Amino acid sequence: MITADTPMVPAGRQAGPATVPRTALWQKLDRSARVTVVSAPAGSGKTMLVTSWIEQASLTDCAAIVQVTRGEHDPQRFWLSVLASLRRTAAGSRLLRDVTASPDQHDWAIVERLLADLAPLQQRLWLVLDDLHELRSEETRKQVELLALRAPPQLRIVLATRHDIRLGLHRLRLESELTEFRADDLRFTRQEASSLFQAAGVTLSPTALATLHERAEGWAAGLRMAALSLTGHADPDRFAAEFSGTERTVAEYLLAEVLARQPAEVRQLLLCTSGLDRVSGELADLLTGSSGGERMLQDLEEANAFVVSLDAARSWFRYHHLFAELLQLELRRTEPERVSVLDLRAAGWLADHGYPVEAVRHAQAAGDWEMAARVLADSWPGLYLDGQEQTVHALASAFPASAAAGDAELAAVAAAGELVQGSLAGAEHLLVVAERGLARVPDGRREQALILLGVVQMLYAGRSGDQQARASNAQRVAAVSAAAGATRRGLSEELRAFALAEIGDTETWAGRIDLAEPHLDLAITLGRRIGRPYVELMALVYRAELELNRCFPRAEELSRQAIDLAERHGWTDDLFTGFAAMTLGGAMAWQGRVDDADAWVARAERIFRREANPAAAMGGQYVRGQLEMGRGRLADALAAFRAAEQLAGLHPLARPLRAWLVHALARLGQTADAEDILAGLSDRDRSRNEMRVATAALRLAQHDPHGAAAAVVPVLELQGRTGWPSWLIAAFLLDAIASYALGDVPAAGRSLERAVALAEPDGIAMWFLMLPARELIETWAGQQAAHPVFITRILDQLARRTVASAATGTRLLVPALTASEMRVLRYLPTHLSAPEIGVELCLSTNTVKTHMRALYAKVGAHSRTEAVAAARSLGLLAPSAPARQA
Numbered sequence: 001m002i003t004a005d006t007p008m009v010p011a012g013r014q015a016g017p018a019t020v021p022r023t024a025l026w027q028k029l030d031r032s033a034r035v036t037v038v039s040a041p042a043g044s045g046k047t048m049l050v051t052s053w054i055e056q057a058s059l060t061d062c063a064a065i066v067q068v069t070r071g072e073h074d075p076q077r078f079w080l081s082v083l084a085s086l087r088r089t090a091a092g093s094r095l096l097r098d099v100t101a102s103p104d105q106h107d108w109a110i111v112e113r114l115l116a117d118l119a120p121l122q123q124r125l126w127l128v129l130d131d132l133h134e135l136r137s138e139e140t141r142k143q144v145e146l147l148a149l150r151a152p153p154q155l156r157i158v159l160a161t162r163h164d165i166r167l168g169l170h171r172l173r174l175e176s177e178l179t180e181f182r183a184d185d186l187r188f189t190r191q192e193a194s195s196l197f198q199a200a201g202v203t204l205s206p207t208a209l210a211t212l213h214e215r216a217e218g219w220a221a222g223l224r225m226a227a228l229s230l231t232g233h234a235d236p237d238r239f240a241a242e243f244s245g246t247e248r249t250v251a252e253y254l255l256a257e258v259l260a261r262q263p264a265e266v267r268q269l270l271l272c273t274s275g276l277d278r279v280s281g282e283l284a285d286l287l288t289g290s291s292g293g294e295r296m297l298q299d300l301e302e303a304n305a306f307v308v309s310l311d312a313a314r315s316w317f318r319y320h321h322l323f324a325e326l327l328q329l330e331l332r333r334t335e336p337e338r339v340s341v342l343d344l345r346a347a348g349w350l351a352d353h354g355y356p357v358e359a360v361r362h363a364q365a366a367g368d369w370e371m372a373a374r375v376l377a378d379s380w381p382g383l384y385l386d387g388q389e390q391t392v393h394a395l396a397s398a399f400p401a402s403a404a405a406g407d408a409e410l411a412a413v414a415a416a417g418e419l420v421q422g423s424l425a426g427a428e429h430l431l432v433v434a435e436r437g438l439a440r441v442p443d444g445r446r447e448q449a450l451i452l453l454g455v456v457q458m459l460y461a462g463r464s465g466d467q468q469a470r471a472s473n474a475q476r477v478a479a480v481s482a483a484a485g486a487t488r489r490g491l492s493e494e495l496r497a498f499a500l501a502e503i504g505d506t507e508t509w510a511g512r513i514d515l516a517e518p519h520l521d522l523a524i525t526l527g528r529r530i531g532r533p534y535v536e537l538m539a540l541v542y543r544a545e546l547e548l549n550r551c552f553p554r555a556e557e558l559s560r561q562a563i564d565l566a567e568r569h570g571w572t573d574d575l576f577t578g579f580a581a582m583t584l585g586g587a588m589a590w591q592g593r594v595d596d597a598d599a600w601v602a603r604a605e606r607i608f609r610r611e612a613n614p615a616a617a618m619g620g621q622y623v624r625g626q627l628e629m630g631r632g633r634l635a636d637a638l639a640a641f642r643a644a645e646q647l648a649g650l651h652p653l654a655r656p657l658r659a660w661l662v663h664a665l666a667r668l669g670q671t672a673d674a675e676d677i678l679a680g681l682s683d684r685d686r687s688r689n690e691m692r693v694a695t696a697a698l699r700l701a702q703h704d705p706h707g708a709a710a711a712v713v714p715v716l717e718l719q720g721r722t723g724w725p726s727w728l729i730a731a732f733l734l735d736a737i738a739s740y741a742l743g744d745v746p747a748a749g750r751s752l753e754r755a756v757a758l759a760e761p762d763g764i765a766m767w768f769l770m771l772p773a774r775e776l777i778e779t780w781a782g783q784q785a786a787h788p789v790f791i792t793r794i795l796d797q798l799a800r801r802t803v804a805s806a807a808t809g810t811r812l813l814v815p816a817l818t819a820s821e822m823r824v825l826r827y828l829p830t831h832l833s834a835p836e837i838g839v840e841l842c843l844s845t846n847t848v849k850t851h852m853r854a855l856y857a858k859v860g861a862h863s864r865t866e867a868v869a870a871a872r873s874l875g876l877l878a879p880s881a882p883a884r885q886a
Contacts (some may be wrong), residue, residue, distance in 0.1 A: 019052045020195045025185065026053045032179040035148050035172050038160045040183040041304040041320075042257050043221025046160040047130055049186065054126070061090050063126040068134040075107035075140040082127070083114065091125045111143045121154045132161040141165060148172070163303040183304060187218025200227040208240035215243055215321055222322055225249045245325030254326045258305060269296055270319075271335070272342055274327030275365070277358055278310055278318045286349055287342055340366040351375045356383065360395050369403055377409035377452060384416065384455075385494050387534040387571050393417035404430060408437030409449050412456045419456075419463050422613050427460050451480050451495065458502055465615050465651035471506035474499045497526040497535045505542040508549070509652040516546055534576075537565050541576050544583045550725060552587045552762050559584035575616060578607030582623050589627045590726070592765025592797050597627055618647035625660055629667070630769045632874070638664040655685065662694035663770070666701040674698045689715050689727040696734040697771065705738035729758045730767045740776045752780050760790045768794045775826060775877045817855055817876070824851040825876065828868050 029036065029050075038046045047067075054063045064085035072078055083099055086092035096117045099110060118125075135141055145167040148157055159165070172178040188196065193213045197204055204212070216222035226243055230236050245251060259267060265288075272287040273279040281294020297317045300307040306323035310316040319327065332339060343366035351359035356379030363372035376395055383392050396410070396417040404411040415430035434453050441449045454477045461470035478499035481492045504519030520543045527536035540562040547555035562580035571577050585600035601624055608616040625640035641661045648654040658677055665674035678686060678695065685691060692715050699707035715731035736751035752773075759765065768777065774795075781791045799817070817825065820843075827837045838848045852864070859874065861867035871877040 019048065020188070020192050020199065021056075022049060022052070022192065025049055025181070026056060028179070028181070028185075029053045030057065032156065032158075033172070034151065034153070034156060034177045035169060036156070036158045036179040036181070037164075037169070038158065038181040038186075039164050039304065040162070040181070040186045041219075041306055042162055043219060043253065044183055044186045044304075045188075045220030046181075046186065048220070049181075050128055050130070050158055050160060054128075059126060062124060063128060064089050064092065065128040065130060068129065068131040070131075070134050071136055072134050072140070073136045075137050075143065076110070078135070078137075078140055079107055079110040079114070079143070082129075083110070086114075086125070086127065089125060091121060091123055095121060107139065107143065111146060115147065115150055115152075118152050118155055121152045124154050124156060126156050126158065128158040128160065130160045132159050132165055133163055135165070141167060145169070163305075186220065188213070188216075188220055188223055189218070193218070193223050196223055197227050197230070200231055202227055202230040202233075202236060204230075204236050204240060208237040212240045212243055217320055217322075219320065219322065221253065222250060225253065245322035245327075246329045250322055251326050251329065254306075254323055255330070258323070259327070259330070262305070265290065265292075266296055266300070269293055270300075270327050271331045272338075274319065274324055274331055275339070275343060275362070276346060278316050280316050283346065283349055287345055344368060344371075347371060347375070357388070357391055357395065361398075364395075364398050369399060373399070373403065373407050373410040376413055378448070380413050380416070380452060381455060381495060381498075385498060385532050385534050387537075387569065387574055389416065389420045393420045404433060406437070406440075408434045408441050409445070409452055411437060412449070412453045416456045416459060419459055424460070424464055424614070427456075427463075431457060431460060447480070451477065454480060455495070455498070458499075462502070462505075463613060463615050465618075465649050465654075467506050467509045467650075467652055471503065471510075474502035474506060478503065493526065493530050494532050494535065497523050497530065497532060498538070500526065501535060501539040501542055504539070505545070508542065508546045513546060513549055517543075520546065533565060533569055534571070537562055537569075537571065537574075537576050537580075540565065541579045541583065544580065544587075548583060548586060548590075552590045552764060556584055556587040556591075559587060573607055575607065575613060578604045578616060578620070581607070582620055585627065586623045589623070589630050590766045591763040592630070592769060592793060594627055594630045594769070594797075598631075601627055614647045614649070615651055618644050618649075618651050619653065621647065622653050622657060622660070625664065626766070629660070629664060630766050632769070634664055634668045638668060655688065656690045658685075659688075659690040659694040662691070663697050666694075666698040667770075667772075669701065671698060671702050674701075687714070689718070689731075693727055693730045693734065696731070696738070700734065700737060700741070700772065705741035709735055709738040709742075725758065726764060726767070729755050729764055730771070732758065733767050733771055733773060737771060737773050737776055740779075745779075748776060749780050749783070752776060753786070756787050756790065760787055763790070765790075765794050765797065769797055772872065772877070774798050778822065779826075817858060818851075821851045821855045821858075822876075824848055825855055825867075825871060828852075828864055828871075829877065 038050065040046055051065070054060060054065075064082070066082050066085045068078065069081075080099060083096060087096050087098070097113070099113070129144070132144070135144070144159075144165075148159075148167065148169065149171070151157060159167075169178055173180075190209065190213045193216075194204075194209055197209070212223065212226055216226065225247070226240075229247065229249060230239055233239050245254065259270065262270065268290075269284055269288050273284050276283070279293075279297065281292075281297060284293030284297065285291050294315065297307060298309075298314055301309050301314065301317060306320035307317050308320070310318055318324075343362040347359045347362035347366065347368070348371075350356070350362065356375055360372045360376045360379075363369075363375060372395075376392070380392060383389075392413065393416075396414045399410065399414075404414045411430045411434035415427040415434065418424075418426035418430060431453070434456075438446070438449060438453070454473055458470055458473035458477055461467070461473055478496055481495035481499065500519045501523035504516045504523060507513075507516035507519060520539050523539035524536055524543065527533065527539055540558055544555045544558035544562060547558060559580045563577060563584065566572060566574060566577040566580065581600045582604035585597040585604060588594075588597035588600065601620070605617075605620045605624065608620045621640045621644035625637045625644060628634070628637035628640060638661070641657060641664055644653070644657055645661065648657060658681070662674045662677055665671070665677070674694075675698070678691075678698070681691065686695075692711050696708040696711035699705070699711055712731040712735050715727060716735065718728075732751045732755035736748045736755060739745075739751060740748035755767070759767070777791060777794065781788075781795070823841055824837060827840065832840065834848045834852065835845045837843075838845045841848070843851075852867075856862065856867050859867055859870040859876070861870050868877065
């Protein structure tokens with residue numbers, strides 16, 4: 001029989017650190033049923049838990065503790081020790097008759113007599129049988145079962161064991177009369193580990209504490225041995241970083257108390273499989289050259305021998321970290337020549353059974369770089385499409401520096417790894433190496449090498465912003481994978497779905513939405529059908545980005561679907577999760593929910609910083625700038641757009657980015673810098689819709705409403721052919737502001753009506769928050785009843801938002817002006833005096849002056865002229881019209 005036998009002599013109980021309070025476990029013992037089983041591996045703190053609970057609960061006089069002698073075969077000796085312990089309690093001394101050992105004394109008779117003597121028991125009495133796994137007599141185990149099932153209600157029994165003993169306690173479990181503590185229950189929490197080290201006088205940094213707790217997996221003995229070793233140690237943090245199963249005290253404990261107690265064939269299995277992250281029976285049999293591995297692994301798990309099952313079928317297992325390290329050390333010490341042989345055998349089996357990551361690691365450990373490169377190249381597309389690009393990068397980085405130079409496929413994989421790290425230059429160099437090495441690829445692998453190279457080239461083009469190259473590579477990958485049919489790795493459909501997603505996204509960036517949509521919808525459908533959620537995630541994100549061009553609510557919906565999918569699969573920090581968060585934040589910001597959008601944009605920015613992806617970071621800064629424009633934080637918006645400009649390169653957002661720079665500069669009053677941008681553009685770029693809209697905003701900032709109106713005329717004439725519909729909304733709104741500044745209120749109302757009518761269905765509020773239209777909107781809203789909900793939402797947002805002061809570039813919180821203050825503000829640009837304004841508004845002169853002082857304070861002005869200028873710069877008043885020429 002396989003056991004994890006070791007005496008419960010507590011090296012950790014004797015001279016170790018003070019007892020750590022385990023309040024939650026003590027409370028569970030307080031509520032325990034008739035029988036309690038504490039089953040966990042050696043050194044888990046079973047005895048310490050029970051004895052400390054008895055002491056803190058003041059149960060010493062009513063608890064009998066029996067520690068089973070190691071290898072106990074004598075039933076009579078066992079039961080006499082039970083009787084002796086019970087008689088030392090207050091209740092037991094009154095009820096139990098003394099029994100003397102004799103050759104004719106039958107052990108069953110002792111048990112029956114014990115039950116009879118305890119029948120009148122009226123007060124709670126505890127019997128603790130410690131190290132119960134040491135019982136070697138089947139008869140004695142049956143007698144313990146009898147005692148547990150027939151004991152009087154006031155006798156509570158605690159059974160502490162390293163592995164489950166077959167006692168037929170299932171009936172008690174069904175009757176809720178059984179309380180169980182397992183290894184997971186006894187593992188120390190990080191806080192308990194901290195308390196243990198503090199009690200030992202050891203001070204650890206949070207990082208060191210987390211490392212030790214993780215390495216020990218909460219194992220009490222491991223933590224106690226670490227605490228003992230750390231006492232007086234010169235560098236506790238260094239010790240924590242290096243702590244492992246090879247540490248002397250841990251190694252001695254595990255060798256003597258666990259490994260040495262296993263039969264020879266079990267020790268052989270443990271040593272041969274010690275280098276594996278996980279092991280199955282079939283793999284164990286291959287490495288040992290024998291059979292019965294699965295049964296042995298299952299027995300080890302049942303024996304709590306530091307073996308943990310990983311699946312419900314109990315076919316895959318892993319070893320406790322410290323135990324595995326001890327086994328690896330022992331294998332290197334006793335049979336060093338077998339280590340690389342075992343790694344190669346494991347690598348071959350793992351590769352053939354669909355575990356490429358582990359296969360590559362074992363091939364690398366064995367020094368078979370050719371095999372490792374072949375397995376990695378074969379599996380790279382699948383690993384990438386499973387969202388494991390960081391894992392692939394780690395594997396590629398483990399090869400010798402010279403390996404990629406002679407292997408085209410490995411060079412392509414290494415290039416993909418460089419892209420993960422944001423190194424476009426490194427990726428470009430390796431792609432050149434891969435292209436040059438294609439001629440040396442064997443004929444049987446040439447087609448696969450071409451596909452691999454095409455995929456990585458497609459990714460490189462996307463990361464560098466070269467949409468044309470990205471599109472051509474995506475088309476080539478789709479064609480080659482379709483022609484290849486079902487490859488031996490079964491990746492043709494996966495690559496086709498991947499390529500479709502990439503083709504669709506390039507069509508989006510090219511403005512061909514009608515062509516992009518079917519490609520992306522097919523990629524989503526195909527990704528779901530073939531069980532590739534990462535492809536589905538990519539396509540969903542691209543589909544959401546497409547909807548930013550026409551329907552913000554739909555973009556929000558698809559972004560949320562993508563984020564939910566990513567979180568279900570643990571991809572919370574993946575690049576595409578960042579894209580989804582960025583798109584969601586952008587969609588929310590354009591609908592006027594700028595405060596809600598901020599959290600999503602910030603999440604995207606955090607991911608992009610970790611990913612070191614220049615194109616992604618550029619997109620994040622682009623959306624951040626738009627968001628800050630909507631919030632009125634103009635200096636922050638300009639900073640974000642400037643940061644995006646530094647990263648733009650060939651990115652398709654580089655052109656509209658220049659328009660947003662003009663917007664930000666214009667609103668900040670830096671009109672000369674905005675003019676410099678316009679002067680540097682070609683006639684074609686200046687005639688693009690986004691630049692005409694930006695030019696109109698600049699003219700308004702220059703107090704030139706005639707110029708603003710003229711700038712948007714071509715956009716208005718195109719109507720439905722403006723590309724992004726939002727530009728048409730902006731054009732109508734700018735035309736309305738210009739008309740209002742020129743005194744043509746009816747024309748202003750008509751243009752504003754068109755802008756609102758276009759914006760309301762999708763809730764596009766951003767332009768109304770960004771452009772200086774507040775006075776116009778309030779005036780128009782007071783004259784008609786159309787679109788009340790949408791207009792009210794915009795005005796409420798304007799009243800609450802934080803804006804930037806154009807004069808100082810500092811952030812200025814503008815409290816919402818009251819309705820009366822806003823009415824007074826509208827008359828300040830006129831020549832009316834305070835008494836005359838009062839007549840117009842039916843207010844006393846004192847009331848008007850009170851409102852004037854209040855709004856001066858709110859906009860940071862000291863005079864009427866300053867208040868008007870500040871209100872215009874903050875969007876509270878429309879820009880002034882230029883002086884009319886005589």
